[in-house]
Amino acid sequence: MGAGDILFFLAAAVSIAAAVVAVTDERLLHSVLAFGVFLFAIACAFLIMGAEFVAVAQIFVYVGGVAVLILFGVMLTASRGAQRTVETEHPMWAMVCALVLAGTLIAVAAAYRPATAVQSRAVDVSLLGNALLGPQLVGFELIGLILLASVIAALAVVRREPGR
Amino acid sequence: MMVTLATSVVWAVGLFVVAALSVMLGVYLERKVAGHMQARLGPMRTGPHGIAQTLADTVKLLFKEDLIPGKVDRLGFIVAPLLAFAPALMSLMVIPYARPFVPRDLNAGVLYFLAVPAIGVIAVMVAGLSSANNYSLLGGLRSAAQLISYEIPRSLSVLSVVMLAGSLSTVTILERQTHVWFAVLTPIGFALYIITTIAELNRTPFDLPEAEAELVGGYHTEYSGLRWAFFMMAEYAGFFAASAFGAAVFLGGGNGPLLPPIVWFVIKTYAIILFMMWVKWTVPRFRIDQVMTLSRKVLIPVALLNLAVTAVVMQYV
Amino acid sequence: MTRFLVLSGLLLAIGAYGVMTRRNAICTLLGLEIMLNAGNLNLIAFSRVSPSPAVGQTFVLFSIGIAACEAAVGLALILAMWRRYRTVDIDKLVSLKE
Numbered sequence: 001m002g003a004g005d006i007l008f009f010l011a012a013a014v015s016i017a018a019a020v021v022a023v024t025d026e027r028l029l030h031s032v033l034a035f036g037v038f039l040f041a042i043a044c045a046f047l048i049m050g051a052e053f054v055a056v057a058q059i060f061v062y063v064g065g066v067a068v069l070i071l072f073g074v075m076l077t078a079s080r081g082a083q084r085t086v087e088t089e090h091p092m093w094a095m096v097c098a099l100v101l102a103g104t105l106i107a108v109a110a111a112y113r114p115a116t117a118v119q120s121r122a123v124d125v126s127l128l129g130n131a132l133l134g135p136q137l138v139g140f141e142l143i144g145l146i147l148l149a150s151v152i153a154a155l156a157v158v159r160r161e162p163g164r
Numbered sequence: 165m166m167v168t169l170a171t172s173v174v175w176a177v178g179l180f181v182v183a184a185l186s187v188m189l190g191v192y193l194e195r196k197v198a199g200h201m202q203a204r205l206g207p208m209r210t211g212p213h214g215i216a217q218t219l220a221d222t223v224k225l226l227f228k229e230d231l232i233p234g235k236v237d238r239l240g241f242i243v244a245p246l247l248a249f250a251p252a253l254m255s256l257m258v259i260p261y262a263r264p265f266v267p268r269d270l271n272a273g274v275l276y277f278l279a280v281p282a283i284g285v286i287a288v289m290v291a292g293l294s295s296a297n298n299y300s301l302l303g304g305l306r307s308a309a310q311l312i313s314y315e316i317p318r319s320l321s322v323l324s325v326v327m328l329a330g331s332l333s334t335v336t337i338l339e340r341q342t343h344v345w346f347a348v349l350t351p352i353g354f355a356l357y358i359i360t361t362i363a364e365l366n367r368t369p370f371d372l373p374e375a376e377a378e379l380v381g382g383y384h385t386e387y388s389g390l391r392w393a394f395f396m397m398a399e400y401a402g403f404f405a406a407s408a409f410g411a412a413v414f415l416g417g418g419n420g421p422l423l424p425p426i427v428w429f430v431i432k433t434y435a436i437i438l439f440m441m442w443v444k445w446t447v448p449r450f451r452i453d454q455v456m457t458l459s460r461k462v463l464i465p466v467a468l469l470n471l472a473v474t475a476v477v478m479q480y481v
Numbered sequence: 482m483t484r485f486l487v488l489s490g491l492l493l494a495i496g497a498y499g500v501m502t503r504r505n506a507i508c509t510l511l512g513l514e515i516m517l518n519a520g521n522l523n524l525i526a527f528s529r530v531s532p533s534p535a536v537g538q539t540f541v542l543f544s545i546g547i548a549a550c551e552a553a554v555g556l557a558l559i560l561a562m563w564r565r566y567r568t569v570d571i572d573k574l575v576s577l578k579e
Binding site: 012016019020023024031032035038042046049050051054057058061062065069072073074093094095097098099101102104106109110112114115116117118131136140143149150153154155158 | 511528532550551556
């Protein structure tokens with residue numbers, strides 16, 4: 001077993017464990033912390049796959065943005081009861097659905113044989129830059145628009161009516 | 165593969181030693197500089213001119229009682245100081261000490277350095293949230309808001325250097341500075357970097373989250389002994405990391421006429437550190453609304469203008 | 482290659498379980514983000530066997546950006562719900578029921 005394999009299994013184990021804790025733990029803060037660990041493990045998985053820029057972008061945006069946002073949400077909606085969450089009464093059906101989903105996806109994944117060989121070299125950042133400002137330019141501009149729209153939407157939703 | 169693993173472990177231990185040494189030196193320097201700027205001497209008793217002061221402080225903190233208040237969330241309380249210290253260590257990985265002696269030359273090294281303090285933001289919020297204390301919560305919220313606001317102008321200021329060098333790798337940026345420093349080419353960028361780094365490190369004039377008269381201790385009110393020491397270590401290790409990065413990326417750390425590169429690197433790093441300490445003990449504290457206004461209404465437009473000006477300069481000069 | 486696909490499938494299922502089960506709105510959002518990350522993992526795995534890996538990675542960058550937008554709007558909605566109902570329990574959102 002090469003070091004790459006060990007690293008992958010470590011990252012995979014941590015991400016699965018953290019995801020399970022994030023979706024099952026009763027205390028909200030523990031859930032969110034486990035989610036943070038999960039995001040970091042996914043960033044490590046990206047690094048193992050040779051996507052350096054995406055891994056760093058994942059840390060920047062997800063850990064530094066989404067996780068912080070969620071923690072802000074936890075802080076602002078703190079009440080006596082909300083710190084302990086209760087699950088629905090029938091988790092068994094959800095478990096069955098999740099197992100079926102997992103089984104199907106794993107079966108398909110195991111049967112997949114890629115047509116071309118896997119490239120294991122890390123993708124250079126300049127390639128990404130050229131793609132973003134070249135063929136993917138429309139997407140690049142559009143995502144700026146989406147970000148603007150979502151910020152305005154979020155502000156509009158939380159605005160207090162004037163006069164309150 | 166095992167050789168790579170072994171070298172990685174050696175590097176990790178070495179970086180930890182560097183961080184610890186820089187923390188000890190940083191704390192000592194802080195107290196001496198503060199003393200001399202306030203017309204007094206600072207620590208003088210522990211060792212000649214108080215050199216062993218930090219060691220004495222560490223020993224004292226180690227012997228303090230490890231107090232965990234009853235109502236805190238234990239996992240969050242225990243994890244937060246570790247989460248605060250981790251990014252400072254992690255960011256030491258991409259700094260090119262003594263050209264090109266860099267632990268790991270990532271393709272996107274600059275971005276990695278800018279992204280890692282995001283973990284520190286989470287640490288601050290978790291510390292504020294899990295200490296069952298209103299002052300901690302408020303301090304944590306304010307500190308987190310300040311930290312995330314200043315991440316943007318910081319990234320934009322370093323982006324101007326990335327434009328000039330044409331690469332996100334710190335080693336390449338270092339190599340492109342053989343003729344002229346990037347601080348000379350983008351002085352506004354350098355000034356922005358210094359200001360935003362002071363804000364990111366929660367130092368005066370941006371230290372409202374830690375100010376005693378305002379918020380008792382901010383997010384680290386309930387921490388004592390070694391856990392509190394972790395927050396301090398995180399701050400000073402981050403201080404060293406940010407100054408070293410600034411020296412490498414803006415001042416061409418390691419390039420210099422006579423002395424060996426490592427000496428130049430240390431000189432430039434500690435020049436930035438001493439400048440920031442000078443600012444700390446001179447300027448009064450900002451209010452939180454002034455801090456936020458400065459970041460969003462002043463520094464971000466200036467940073468964007470700086471990008472535009474740098475682009476024009478690159479095109480026509 | 483297969484190992485990454487299996488991992489992403491597993492994580493998708495875990496995220497789906499989280500979305501289906503949790504009553505706290507913030508925890509539902511966590512499950513949703515786990516699913517999005519699983520999808521990104523899948524995309525990067527496939528970009529490695531495609532002729533232009535940069536396209537797959539830019540797609541993932543867009544996905545990360547859109548996930549951030551969606552988290553922002555979702556949390557704004559949760560905050561609005563908190564203001565109106567003083568709870569974030571989604572089982573309490575029954576005012577449209579007959």
